Amino acid sequence: MMITVQDFTGVYAEQPFMQELRTTAETSKDVRWLDCTKIVGTDCYCDDEAIKEINELIDNAESSSKSECNRIIENRDNSTNAPNIHFFDNGNYHYMSKLWTDRVQEPFTLIVFDHHPDMQPPRFGGILSCGGWVKEVLDNNKFIQSVIIIGVKDELVETVREELSQSGESSILDKVTFIRESELNTLSFQSSLSSFVSRLSSQHSLYISIDKDALSPVYAATNWDQGTLTLDALKDSITALTTGRKILGIDICGERAHDFEGDEHHTVQEADSLNSELNREFVEFLNNL
Template identity: 55%
Template sequence: MPIVTVQDFTGVYAEQPFIQGLRESAATDKNIHWFDCTQVDGTDCYCDDEAQAILLQQIESVGNDSFGIHFFDNGNYHYMSKLWTDQVQEPFDLVVFDHHPDMQPPRFEGILSCGGWIKEVLDHNKFVQNVIVIGVADHLVEEIREDLSQANSAEILNRVTFIRESELNSFGKDPSASPLWASLRMTLPCHISIDKDALSTAEAATNWDQGSLTYDQLAETLQILAQNRKILGIDICGERARDIGFEDTATADALNNALNEKLFRLLTGLHGIQ
């Protein structure tokens, strides 16, 4: 059983029976940790220093001695992957599933954001070797190249591989046939971060525009990674935002609940996860 951590920022997990089951188990199972973050100020999209201190205390209380699965609400909190990867103390690759590059130069120096956390990892984490971002919208790849160039930060892209959304669609039933996927078969340990907005709207309901990745493509990619690498940890975000309405919120919550449970079952059963 992996170490499981849930950091609930908005209360959205209240509508997901699977995650609520984890919450109930946390009372007696030392491998499951539940943190109510709804009263932590300074966290929505941007994470200020005081909030970071609180969140890091939570992470440190869990420890990082073994593989863990981390759930942390919707995509506005994807910067939590930066805080989790800060705990890694060995060379590793970061593999991210996201419809957005999350590498924007900061508007406010020193403020961690959901839109720029990967750049923060590349700039400041001495252990990260390469970053692979899977499912990014094609036009956003070109935009981030231009933004980083204007900010004199284009050199960090030398350590980034983008597998664009259009390239996903061309894989068919054998995505591993693409030469781009050779990067997934390298043997360096990796940390995996999944924002469910990379998935199609048939698979997940999120608060950001979504891509076209299928669950089967995601599962196959995770299996490829686990066959070749030590997995250090896996993050999962991309819930719906509670203040953004869906025509049928019950259906949206049921979709996300089912996906979270499928991912959990897959990840706990993958060979190669240590």
């Protein structure tokens, strides 16, 4: 398993587990720490020059270690499903999942855990954004087969349907399954998930992208409004979806804002401790899939 951490805001400096990873990256080729703090044009929106810089940073890191492609082949040969994990800061950088899936060279289904659908039509000349990256993948990635988005706020699903209908692009929703927030922890959730799983063949490759804002504030402190998904439900969903299938990668974002000063749920110290332990739990869980 390869872990890549992309630090955009410096927020990981306050998380003990992430600092353990940073120390490990100094001596191990299994962990890469990419300093993205000096790349401009990345907050919420990622312009073309920033995309170029980010991709070059990843390429340079891969040239000094084993490539993602070789690791996927190696994992397959060793009969292990341990995925490559990418951490990339708070939800403003969720568009990184688009850049990582650009590197996939085989048909795949995209699994997204998010309190927001991230399917807004572009508003600034087609620039890549944290609020529209899923649509960008559907529009431009020739390998994408289908998408399931779990934990979406109910009213945002209808908003996306209206926006895409108005722009004449509603047909892309034929590839998308939404599991709304109101369905979570109900029989409807289990039914929808089981129905989706039944449509996936055992040979189907998956790519998973997690924004921790899908989770209740009990489990994480993020920089966007949060949902009600439980950590157990998220883990159970991943297990159901991935059993017997190849995982091409797993992305994790949703840290607190770098200028967070506390809220009704957490102090700054509580938020950092909670997120640090959640990131540790994610790595341990995903490594055992």
